[in-house]
Amino acid sequence: DSPLTWSGIRAVIAWLSLNFTFNFFNKWLFPQFHFPAWILLNNNLFSFVAGFVLIYVVRATTLDWSAARRHWIWLLTLASLHGFDLLLENTSLETVSLALNQIVKSTVPFFSIIFAKFFEKKHVVLSQFLCTVFIVVGAVLTAYRNPEFELVGFLCACGSALLASLKTLFSALLMERAQFSALALTFYTALPSALVLLPVFLMNELSAF
Numbered sequence: 753d754s755p756l757t758w759s760g761i762r763a764v765i766a767w768l769s770l771n772f773t774f775n776f777f778n779k780w781l782f783p784q785f786h787f788p789a790w791i792l793l794n795n796n797l798f799s800f801v802a803g804f805v806l807i808y809v810v811r812a813t814t815l816d817w818s819a820a821r822r823h824w825i826w827l828l829t830l831a832s833l834h835g836f837d838l839l840l841e842n843t844s845l846e847t848v849s850l851a852l853n854q855i856v857k858s859t860v861p862f863f864s865i866i867f868a869k870f871f872e873k874k875h876v877v878l879s880q881f882l883c884t885v886f887i888v889v890g891a892v893l894t895a896y897r898n899p900e901f902e903l904v905g906f907l908c909a910c911g912s913a914l915l916a917s918l919k920t921l922f923s924a925l926l927m928e929r930a931q932f933s934a935l936a937l938t939f940y941t942a943l944p945s946a947l948v949l950l951p952v953f954l955m956n957e958l959s960a961f
Contacts, residue, residue: 803939847905
């Protein structure tokens with residue numbers, strides 16, 4: 753495992769802050785605008801444009817298109833996981849509270865450890881695994897007979913947690929084996945992720961748009 757560094761701590765804090773802001777804004781928006789796929793489609797298109805500017809104008813990183821072609825199935829899978837992860841999360845936020853949604857999403861480390869064990873053959877530290885088990889138990893107890901519980905929203909949050917774990921695994925594998933930077937990986941998957949969400953928007957949201 754990589755040692756803990758200040759840059760890593762800052763990255764985690766930044767991710768947590770952005771994730772909270774993103775979900776809080778979505779929860780505020782959905783009662784007025786019931787189009788989660790449309791929101792995410794535009795989010796991914798913006799990520800593609802922003803990534804293009806950062807890569808080709810700012811020169812923040814370089815792209816290895818030969819490596820991208822060799823790993824195109826992995827990239828497409830990651831893009832699909834990313835799109836449907838956020839779609840399920842946003843769908844969940846339409847029916848359950850942000851607090852309950854995030855409690856369910858806190859189970860992501862449990863699934864991540866399981867997937868890392870089976871797909872990457874990583875050694876599982878017992879103390880870490882037990883901590884994630886306690887998190888899952890706490891999430892179940894919190895959701896049980898919760899007045900804000902709604903089955904569809906709860907199942908969507910669970911599905912989002914599962915896909916988020918797989919997304920983390922695929923991202924780590926691609927960054928390790930293909931040597932993609934985080935920015936390059938975001939750029940490669942942004943447009944395919946938007947295209948994956950387009951049929952969902954056309955079938956479920958366009959008529960009411």
